[in-house]
Amino acid sequence: MFKVIDSAVPIACWSCSIGHNDSTLFCPHCSKIQPPPGGDYFSVFGLEPRLNLDLTALEHEFHRLSRKLHPDRFARAEENEKQWSLADTALLNDAYRTLKDPLRRTEYLLKLLGAEIGAGQESxxxxxxxxxxxxxxxxxxxxxxxxxxxxxxxxxxxxxxxxxxxxxxxxxxxxxxxxxxxxxxxxxxxxxxxxxxxxxxxxxxxxxxxxxxxxxxxxxxxxxxxxxx
Amino acid sequence: MAYSERVIDHYNNPRNVGQLDKGSTEVGTGLVGAPECGDVMRLQIRVNPATQVIEEAKFKTFGCGSAIASSSLATEWIKGRTVDDALGIKNTDIVKELSLPPVKIHCSVLAEDAIRAAIGDWKKKNSAPVAAVAAEAVAVAG
Missing domain, CATH: 1.20.58 (Methane Monooxygenase Hydroxylase; Chain G, domain 1)
Structure with a gap:
């Protein structure tokens, strides 16, 4: 029913080749950074789509991931990983901004659902x-x-x-x-x-x-x- | 995004701004809104009861330039047409005439809705009185 299911299609980690869900910023097996995942904003934080969110936990997770993604940490990494640290950070920022605001979160979730029930189909x-x-x-x-x-x-x-x-x-x-x-x-x-x-x-x-x-x-x-x- | 010349013309010199007597049976009022942008549009028509021709059309729109231009154009187009003829106006005609970009298409939809709402209101007003007049006639005859 949710877009999150699309992202549940396993993709192989570029580094260790073990399959994982396309919703995580880091490989759960080898911990290497991943290209920007194709899942929804909730899945970036490891959450199911929902409207009542624990904002303290969300903020905490945002800071934790921001630190892990910080481009300084990838100064000596491969070129791909450098690029991904930037792209993932941008995605994380968008996701956090959208989810922390109650109205934007509601609009976002409705859009996610609307994309599936056929937005613009109403008379x-x-x-x-x-x-x-x-x-x-x-x-x-x-x-x-x-x-x-x-x-x-x-x-x-x-x-x-x-x-x-x-x-x-x-x-x-x-x-x-x-x-x-x-x-x-x-x-x-x-x-x-x-x-x-x-x-x-x-x-x-x-x-x-x-x-x-x-x-x-x-x-x-x-x-x-x-x-x- | 730049507005087309026609939009700017209607925006600067809107045709037929104003209002008609809402209480008159010859007048139909349509009040519609676009929740996407919060625009509101009121379009009114005065119909000649004998000919069914829209003799006067007035509008008042609170919204963006495209919404104002769409309603201004709508009043211009429906004036002089019969009610049924005016129902034939499509929002796509307005889009074409004003060269509205895709993000402003809902403004033209709003104008079409306003025409329909005004005509609907007029029709409602003018079907009930007919029945009332008939009932009165029966009462007088009886």
Whole structure:
């Protein structure tokens, strides 16, 4: 089901020729550095794909691998190994940056899953339906208020009522963001611990939540900018 | 990435920005959004009830230049067409006219969705009143 299974295809170590899974940075048999593995970011850290991660352990493992991959350690190594230490370090950095951030991790996992359930296969109607009409209505109204306020600030005319309205809207949207994030965490758990059906449902819910979150965070950003200006 | 000249033209001189009376039975309103980028687009039409021709079209879009250009172009194209004719406009026509790059194709999809939503809203408004008028006629006759 996961991409990680693709990487479970054993490949032979370039140095000792013993087969290992294509997900490790170092050969488990002879400990030699390997070219950048083709598995997903989770497998770089020896993890199964999951959404609730022990961030302390992840950071610890990141530092451990970074040290082991450091190009200084390969100053006298073969040319190939020098190149791999750079390429593996770049991969490790990308993997760590993606996994340590909860939103990027969620988006990444959904993308991994989407690559297999056929991303972009959904119809246009489904896509539109993902954004609830009431949220769209609200997003549109708030954008109108923002525009009004920007125009007003250009002419130098302050409108305290408009300002108060925006501040109130910002608090409301901040609150909605907190709700979305709480809901996301619930879905993480459902996905991590659920069977195939529970995972599929959590996955759909997470896609919808991320869409909602994008609207909300764009709005909060715009409102903050306008209020600050 | 550079915008095409046509996009810039529509962006700088958007056609038909504004709004129509949402409450009017002759007006259909479509409000759609693209979750990928957080854009929102409102497209409204005023349809002549006798001829089914879209006589007026207005839009208001909060989004990138391509989204604004796509909706501006959409209002230009649907004006003067019958409702059924306007449904024939495809997002690929918009892509072609504006030379939109692949990453901006969803803007044209949004514009097509907005046309459909506006027409859908108008149709909904104009099927219910017919039934209501008929019921009233029956009531009067009775």
């Amino acid at each position: 246009k109607e489904e896509k539109v339906a993902r954004v609830p009409a009431d949220l769209l209505e609200e997003v549109f109204e708030l954008n109108m208020q923002l525009e009004e306020m920007r125009a007003a600030s250009k002419t130098g005319v302050e409108d305290p009522e408009l300002q108060a309205g925006l501040e109130q809207a910002k608090r409301r949207f901040d609150g909605l963001l907190v709700e979305v994030d709480q809901d996301l965490r619930t879905q993480w758990q459902a996905w991590d611990e659920g069977d195939a059906a529970a995972r599929a449902s959590a996955q759909r819910r997470m896609v919808a939540l991320l869409d909602r979150r994008r609207y909300l965070s764009n709005l909060v950003r715009d409102v903050t900018e306008t209020l600050g200006a």
